Amino acid sequence: MKKLLDDPARAVEDSLAGFAAAHAGLVRVHGLDEPSGPLFVGRADGAVAGKVGVVSGGGSGHEPLHAGFVGDGMLDAAVPGAVFTSPTPDRVAAALRAADTGAGVLAVVKNYTGDVLNFETAVELAQAEGAEVATVVVDDDVAVEDSLYTAGRRGVAGTLAVEKIAGAAAVRGDSLDQVAAVAGRVVANVRSMGVALTACTVPAVGRPGFDLGDDEVEIGIGIHGEPGRRRVPMAPASEITRLLVDPVADDLGLAAGERVLLFVNGMGGTPSSELYVVYGRARRLLEERGVTVARSLVGSYVTSLDMQGASVTVLRLDEELEGLWDAPVRTVALHW
Structure with missing residues (x-):
């Protein structure tokens, strides 16, 4: 294993310390200098009085999710766990407390058993x-119904869209019930599918999480390296992309004339040049269905450490969701 670390056991804490120092104008990492204090990331200027708070979190290793989305127009706090391990309830509770200014708090939870149970507590x-x-x-x-980490479908790159749009609704002045309803609409209308070209290596483990032949890819991989739908021979980008787009579009039941957000996400080890190749192929496939790609996002935002691969996320848009996506946002990883 070759990684730029001092101590694999402190990989998360050391990364967060650098993150906090680099972006002190946007975020504050609580608990780093307080050994007994719960570790979480909050806004540098604190929660906004009278606004619904929005909090998310999960295991580390998916950066910039979630800490990179803390800031104006998105999250008020993010809770990191150990690599691929849910944060403990005391950390989550501290983040919820920090984000609450009296208007209530929305917790955005990826569907993994540990995350669901710990956030629930x-x-x-x-x-x-x-x-x-x-x-x-x-x-x-859409890859699987159950995995090693969850009952039901996993929460992956579509989480970004939920956090962005819920955050915008909160800034707009929506009540907690209204912010939760908007977030629920995003969940109902967003789907994702990923592919792995290589496995990722967890620092504390020191070896790849699974074996892939030089001529194999895993279709439907999870962001923790969970198995996908099947392994297939390596193929040109256009063929691989079709294996991602078709299940997503079919599951959404997209019809000609609809407008969507197309998000092509890198898994951590894929150059942006390749992500744009996938985006071009994915957009063409959607347009062949008569679907209009009204908004786009390309980049490595919901990663799996150093995994080479990509995912395709499609969100069905309406006028309100489109406006909330366009609303200003200022975070480390997402800003316009």
Whole structure:
């Protein structure tokens, strides 16, 4: 294993310390200098009074998700766990507390068993203290119904769209029920599918999570390296992209004339030049169905450490969701 680390056991803490120093104008990492304090990332200027708070989190290794999305127009706090491991309830509860200024808090949870259980416990703790908290669970991965980490579909790159649009609704002044409803509409209308060209290497383990032949790719991979639908021989980008786009479009039931957001996401080890090749092929496939790609995002935002691969996410848009996607955002990883 070759990684730019001092101590694999402190990979998350050391990364967060550098992240906090580099982006002190946007974020503050709580708990780094307080050994007994729960570790989470909050806005440098604190939660906005009177606004619904939006909080998410999960295992580390998927950066910039979630910490890179903390800031104006998106998350008020993000809770990192160890690599590929859910954050503990005390961390989540501390983040919910920090994001609550009286208007309530929405917790955005990826559908993995550990995340769901730990966030559920934290929400109960916050509610026992008098906080009003709603939860939305993201399950956009069409690859499998069940995996090593969850019951039902996994939450993957579509989480970015949920966090962005929910964050914009909160800034707009929506109530907690309204922000939760908008987030739920995104969950209902977003789907994703990924492919791995290589496995990722967890620092504490020191070896790839699975074996792929030089001439094989895994279709439908999860962001923790979970098995996908099947292994197929390596093929040109146009063929691989079709294996991602068709299941997504079919599952959404996209019809001619609809407008969508097309998001091509890198898994951590794929150059942007290749992601744009995939984007071009994916856009063409959607346009052949009569679907209009109204908004686009290309880049490595929901990663799996150093995995080579990509995912395709499609969100069905309406006028409101499109406007909320376009609303200003200022975070480390997403800003316009």
